[in-house]
Amino acid sequence: MDKKPVTxxxxxRRLNISVSAVSKALHDDQSIGLRTKMRVKAMAEELNYEPNxxxxxxxxxxxxxxxxxxxSLVESFxxxxxxxxxxxxxxxxxxxxxxxxxEDPEREQMLLETMKKHxxxxxxxxxxxxxxxxxxxxxIKETIPLVFFDRIPDMKEIHYVACNLVSGTVQAMxxxxxxxxxxxxxxxGPEKLFSSRERLEGFRQALSKSRLKYxxxxxxxxxxxxxxxxxxxxxxxxxxxxxTALVAFHDNAAIEIIEYLKSIKKDKTIPVxxxxxxxxxxHSVFKPAASVEQYPxxxxxxxxxxxxxxxxxxxxxxxxxxxxxxxxLDSRLVILK
Amino acid sequence: MDKKPVTxxxxxRRLNISVSAVSKALHDDQSIGLRTKMRVKAMAEELNYEPNxxxxxxxxxxxxxxxxxxxSLVESFxxxxxxxxxxxxxxxxxxxxxxxxxEDPEREQMLLETMKKHxxxxxxxxxxxxxxxxxxxxxIKETIPLVFFDRIPDMKEIHYVACNLVSGTVQAMxxxxxxxxxxxxxxxGPEKLFSSRERLEGFRQALSKSRLKYxxxxxxxxxxxxxxxxxxxxxxxxxxxxxTALVAFHDNAAIEIIEYLKSIKKDKTIPVxxxxxxxxxxHSVFKPAASVEQYPxxxxxxxxxxxxxxxxxxxxxxxxxxxxxxxxLDSRLVILK
DNA sequence: CTGTTAGCGCGTTCAA
DNA sequence: TTGAACGCGCTAACAG
Numbered sequence: 180m181d182k183k184p185v186t187x188x189x190x191x192r193r194l195n196i197s198v199s200a201v202s203k204a205l206h207d208d209q210s211i212g213l214r215t216k217m218r219v220k221a222m223a224e225e226l227n228y229e230p231n232x233x234x235x236x237x238x239x240x241x242x243x244x245x246x247x248x249x250x251s252l253v254e255s256f257x258x259x260x261x262x263x264x265x266x267x268x269x270x271x272x273x274x275x276x277x278x279x280x281x282e283d284p285e286r287e288q289m290l291l292e293t294m295k296k297h298x299x300x301x302x303x304x305x306x307x308x309x310x311x312x313x314x315x316x317x318x319i320k321e322t323i324p325l326v327f328f329d330r331i332p333d334m335k336e337i338h339y340v341a342c343n344l345v346s347g348t349v350q351a352m353x354x355x356x357x358x359x360x361x362x363x364x365x366x367x368g369p370e371k372l373f374s375s376r377e378r379l380e381g382f383r384q385a386l387s388k389s390r391l392k393y394x395x396x397x398x399x400x401x402x403x404x405x406x407x408x409x410x411x412x413x414x415x416x417x418x419x420x421x422x423t424a425l426v427a428f429h430d431n432a433a434i435e436i437i438e439y440l441k442s443i444k445k446d447k448t449i450p451v452x453x454x455x456x457x458x459x460x461x462h463s464v465f466k467p468a469a470s471v472e473q474y475p476x477x478x479x480x481x482x483x484x485x486x487x488x489x490x491x492x493x494x495x496x497x498x499x500x501x502x503x504x505x506x507x508l509d510s511r512l513v514i515l516k
Numbered sequence: 517m518d519k520k521p522v523t524x525x526x527x528x529r530r531l532n533i534s535v536s537a538v539s540k541a542l543h544d545d546q547s548i549g550l551r552t553k554m555r556v557k558a559m560a561e562e563l564n565y566e567p568n569x570x571x572x573x574x575x576x577x578x579x580x581x582x583x584x585x586x587x588s589l590v591e592s593f594x595x596x597x598x599x600x601x602x603x604x605x606x607x608x609x610x611x612x613x614x615x616x617x618x619e620d621p622e623r624e625q626m627l628l629e630t631m632k633k634h635x636x637x638x639x640x641x642x643x644x645x646x647x648x649x650x651x652x653x654x655x656i657k658e659t660i661p662l663v664f665f666d667r668i669p670d671m672k673e674i675h676y677v678a679c680n681l682v683s684g685t686v687q688a689m690x691x692x693x694x695x696x697x698x699x700x701x702x703x704x705g706p707e708k709l710f711s712s713r714e715r716l717e718g719f720r721q722a723l724s725k726s727r728l729k730y731x732x733x734x735x736x737x738x739x740x741x742x743x744x745x746x747x748x749x750x751x752x753x754x755x756x757x758x759x760t761a762l763v764a765f766h767d768n769a770a771i772e773i774i775e776y777l778k779s780i781k782k783d784k785t786i787p788v789x790x791x792x793x794x795x796x797x798x799h800s801v802f803k804p805a806a807s808v809e810q811y812p813x814x815x816x817x818x819x820x821x822x823x824x825x826x827x828x829x830x831x832x833x834x835x836x837x838x839x840x841x842x843x844x845l846d847s848r849l850v851i852l853k
Numbered sequence: 854c855t856g857t858t859a860g861c862g863c864g865t866t867c868a869a
Numbered sequence: 870t871t872g873a874a875c876g877c878g879c880t881a882a883c884a885g
Contacts, residue, residue, distance in 0.1 A: 184659070186828070186861095186862055186863085187862065187863065187864095188826060188862075188863090196871080197871070197872045197873070198862090198863080198864095198872090198873095199863095199864080199865080199866095199872060199874090200870090200871060200872065202862095202863065202864060202865085203864090203865095203871090206864085209870095209871070210871075211871080212870060212871085215870085215871085229632065230633070230862085231574075231635065231861085231862050231863075231864075232633045232634050232635055233570060233573045233574045233579060233635045233861090233862080234574050234861070234862035234864090234877090235863060235864080236570045236573075236877095237568075237570045237571050237574050237861090237862085237863080237877050237878070238575075238862085238863055238864055238865095238876085238877050239863095239864085239877085240877075242570060243634075244613075244634070247614075251593060251599075251600060252589070252595035252596075252598060253588075253592075253596070253599070253795070255592065255595075258589035258590060258592075258595050259589075259590065261589060262588075262590070262613070262616060265615070265616060269630075274611065274613055274615075274634060275615070276581075276585075276611055276612065276613055276614075276615050276633075277598070277602070277612050277614040278611075278612070279599060279602060279615075293611060294611075294876060295566070295568065296567070296569045297569050297570075297580075297581070297791060298568065298569055298570045313868080319585065322521075365722045381882095399862045419882080426681075434799065451874080458590070458882080462771065462799075462801050462802060463799045463801070463803055464798060464799050464800070465799060466801075482848075484750075497542060512847070523877095523878060523879085524878065525878070525879090533855080534855075534856045534857070535856095535878085535879080535880095536854065536855085536856070536857080536879090536880075536881080537855060539854095539879065539880060539881090540855090540880090543880090545854075546854090547854055548855075549854055549855080552854090552855085566866090567878085567879075568877090568878050569881075570877090570878080570879035571861090571877070571879045571880090572878080572879060572880080573861095574861050574862070574863095574877090574878085574879080575860085575861050575878080575879055575881090576879095576880080577861075577881055578862085662857080685882095690877065822856070836884095854885105855884100855885080856883105856884085856885075857874085857882105857884075858881100858882085858883080858884095859880105859881090859882085859883095860879105860880090860881090860882100861878105861879090861880090862877105863876105863877090864875105864877095865874100865875085865876090866873105866874090866875085866878095867872105867873090867874085867875100867878105868871100868872085868873080868874100869870105869871080869872080869873090869879090
């Protein structure tokens, strides 16, 4: 199938000149005669020469490769982020090494190590929802630039890009409040997740702005599995103050929740608002009433831009290293008609 | 942030032994004394030594990286394929370099070249729907093992994994025929696509088995854009023999088609069957009546297994190189209740 | 058992 | 203007 790839050395041999001359000629170095330059290029063309990047990687100490770790691709939110990442990455001559943690912290750690071995120049990561132990992240961070997106761990001194879920949640709440709902329940994600805490914060802020009192029993955490979501709904519906509307963690959760509500004939009376991870959720039979757009594509772009910036400034003065990017994008409530 | 990574050489220096001794010790080579082995390993541990893969890549002439090129990640079918690929790849110590062609042949070609530069060991690719010119594929194929999946170009001497869409289409047709439909229309994809031709073949086979005559005017090709799909529906509905049921290219197309049919109040009378690219299409308001499951995850697994096989046999006798894998998975019609 | 030597393919001094 | 020599980090063939 494939014969030996042609090297710079081969070209040199055929032309009876030195390797370094060839190397320089190919790079349009000043110090090479036009004549030899032409000859070299012609020969390179003829032999279909292609530089061996792995040699260059070794020599330069960088691979122009960035690692991207997402919890899973089925969540449709992430493919969009990746698209954004890829667009910016390619534009800057980077290539994307992909890994899915499958929400498994051990796998996540393994992926980080593999990528490190492969000497990626940097890593973009959205942590698994079961990752509560950040030692491996902290360790990797010492060696490789890390930028977090969407799912941010509770760590200091990190770069990250995320959506302002606080304001998004406030918007979602206001929507429900304007529709006269006074008892609103929230089915949140895992308690330790940064984004869960943001939603909670928004929940409280919205209530307080409307001079309503915050009732902790109206907020239930879940691990986002089907069972745990249903349990959460049941718990809320069983509480003394039965909510007349719900805020769900995201569209996937919302769909499960609405499906359940429908099964008990409550879907018409209890509107659910959520967070837009699914572009197609507007088609769904179990469509939420409204959803907070989180601009995954933009998040991907921004995260990659941050990484590139970090990469470019890495070698410069140490002082700059004490600065951390914290990019917060605005989210926006979208009413699904 | 990161200081100089420690090398094998550094360990050698500190221990006052040769580099190769260290290398061998780390690899548990027979020819190294237990004592030195221990010392080396201890030191490696202490200094937090990690082998520089890029150096190993250069030396071994392989990167343990495979390139995966898909038309786009938004099509939800592909993320699933990728998951299958990743599972097998990781198990065999390969890592995935991802690229989206965005259905753009030029971008596709660029990605192929980038991956070649990065010296991936092999490439898995599903071609863009606008790729009708295979020169770049043929060229790459000479150098790097290529395995196609799902969207297969019309080329000889290639490895590929795909679903048996012929039988899938026959099943789809039989479903409609059993429901007393005698005039069935097909909205196919781009004519040059292998999978379009398979659908057409299944369409004809099913008709002929039922002793019905094949009417070319009942098959319309489309580029799968919204506009072209609607045009296709209009064309079919305007023809002399108006179809009472439709076969769509895939769920995405089906959803657009049904949405349109609904807008002209025909969705109840004209059932649409299609091909399952969307796991969630069963939730959709514009849900097709049935859909042919194409087992994306399995396709990904198989494709990767084929590639690994090819990779392992590459160096062996030339005769083996004349054999090409053509793996056809069975598809199965799923009735969406 | 251990160390020396020679690459892998390329870029980059430093001499010539 | 050109070439020789060295280094990137590691493995492997060959001597001691």
